[in-house]
Amino acid sequence: MATNGDVFDEFLEQRGHRTEAPSWDQAxxxxxxxxxxxxxxxxxxxCSVCGWTPN
Incomplete structure (x- = not known):
């Protein structure tokens, strides 16, 4: 059985949102x-620009 978090993540993913923990992108x-x-x-x-750090 899916948990509420799984259902919510699936809902967001279907609408183009990222649900995994944020991490550095590569460029x-x-x-x-x-x-x-x-x-x-x-x-x-x-990030020396905005101060973001991965969790």
Whole structure:
């Protein structure tokens, strides 16, 4: 049986929303912040533009 969280995630995914935990995106040989799209070296652990950090 599906939990309420699974049903809600499925609802959001069907409408184009991401439901997995946010993480760095990749852009060429850089990390890209999923919040502000700022580019960083691969060693970055925090976005120096907006302060975002992965959970």
């Amino acid at each position: 060429y040989n850089k990390k890209q912040c999923p919040e502000c799209m700022g580019l960083h070296d691969v060693a970055a652990t925090e």
